Amino acid sequence: MSIEDVASRGERGRVTLQVIAERLEVSTATVSLALRDSPVVADATKSRVQTLAREMGYIYNRSAASLRTARTNMIAVGFHDITNPYFAEMLVAVEETAAEAGRTILLGTYAESLERQERVLGTLKEYRPDGMILCPAGGATVESLAHLTAARIPVVQISREIEGVGLDFVGSDDVYGVQLAIDHLVSYGHTRIAMIGGNDGTSTGRARHRGYEAALKRHGLPIDPALIYKDFGTRRTGLAGVQTVLDLPQPPTAAFCFNDLTAFGALLGLRHRGREAGVDFSIVGCDDVQEAAQWYPALTTVRNHHAEMGRRAAEMLMERIEHPELPPRRFLIEPELVVRASTVRI
Known part of the structure; x- marks a missing residue:
């Protein structure tokens, strides 16, 4: 079957490793390793596999892979506000740190609404992230995060914390x-x-x-x-x-x-x-x-130092994912005063 035949029959979304392997006359294991950019596969073979996969519209089945590995390589981030540049800049640091570790972030926002926070965090949980970084909405309580702790999802609080919830926290003094x-x-x-x-x-x-x-x-x-x-x-x-x-x-x-x-x-x-x-x-x-x-x-x-806060929170979460038995940790970053022109002696 040609690539054109696959496309014309509307089967682009059902291209499998086996189809690619048969086209190139290699094993499905080789195709799988090549698509993951494994150094085990020769560069020439890797290039052929990856090129054909793109042409045939192959889509990596992340859900199936997560069932095999019990990991999705996704981190959920719940912030009450990203219109505030403080949290937007913090989010950049979280995303960069996660990306360096081969993880993708899912973002949810909920303003200062506890009802919306409940709904957003519930939706993020359904994607089975490996862990979450959260800045709780105003008025949030231990009960607000009970469904996450009950699901045994690793959580790191950032900037704001709910005291007594028993979760990791990274913030400023x-x-x-x-x-x-x-x-x-x-x-x-x-x-x-x-x-x-x-x-x-x-x-x-x-x-x-x-x-x-x-x-x-x-x-x-x-x-x-x-x-x-x-x-x-x-x-x-x-x-x-x-x-x-x-x-x-x-x-x-x-x-x-x-x-x-x-x-x-x-x-x-x-x-x-x-x-x-x-x-x-x-x-x-x-x-x-x-x-x-x-x-x-x-x-x-x-x-x-909110960028450092974002990096530390992401690093702490990945440590928590690997070592769930660690006791709760609380890390405070020492702030500093930056004197500019908006203050005057009287």
């Missing part, structure tokens, strides 16, 4: 990072420092607020609830938050923002009031996404 920001602002003479963004529904929100309060206390500064504007870390939060605190009878002279997106919103909010960061107000962000250095003024921020 958020308490320390905020303290670096507050120390910097105090060294510039600020004593009325707002915190904009972050809420108690996420571990990062809770940790960064703890760091903010601890740093103020260490410097002998009062904690004024009016200076704390809680909400998810978005540009809208920063825009609204900075204008809210500027309306106070005793407004702040500086603000630490939960993340860089919030800080970008706050920079715009200042301009709505005829103010400018780095001139008559100080803004510090958190994350150090690529955009932070490109703003005007360039944003002073806490660098969380």
Whole structure:
């Protein structure tokens, strides 16, 4: 049967290793090894097999292979948000690390919706990934991931964590990072420092607020609830938050923002009031996404090394896949302060 005959009879999707082997007069084992680019097969034979497979429209049956090996070589990634460049840049590092290990990623997103998270993670689970990397939605609990742990799927939490779930975690030392920001602002003479963004529904929100309060206390500064504007870390939060605190009878002279997106919103909010960061107000962000250095003024921020976070999480997951008996691990990356032009001495 010719290649044209195969195509004309609508059988391109049913081309098998045996069909290719018969055409080339080699064994099916040779075809299988050649398609996997095995060094055991001579280069000339490998080239003939791979060329014919492409021409005949051969499709690798990954499902059948996974049944034989109990591995799919796929890693599922569940993020609440990839419109935030922090998570987009983190995802790139996860994908690159997985690819280097011969694995493909499946991506699911669910915003801050627990209902959507349940549905997305359930769908990802159906593809039988070898493991998952997750950043939980706000308000997620131990019960939110119970179906994954019951299915014995290896899971690594990244950036955000659900305490007490007994899963691996890679993140930033958020308490320390905020303290670096507050120390910097105090060294510039600020004593009325707002915190904009972050809420108690996420571990990062809770940790960064703890760091903010601890740093103020260490410097002998009062904690004024009016200076704390809680909400998810978005540009809208920063825009609204900075204008809210500027309306106070005793407004702040500086603000630490939960993340860089919030800080970008706050920079715009200042301009709505005829103010400018780095001139008559100080803004510090958190994350150090690529955009932070490109703003005007360039944003002073806490660098969380999120690309390294992505790489470490992928590496940790692959270790967990190979060694499921390991005890839960928790790895915190130490942040650093990057001083740019959005802060000013008073």
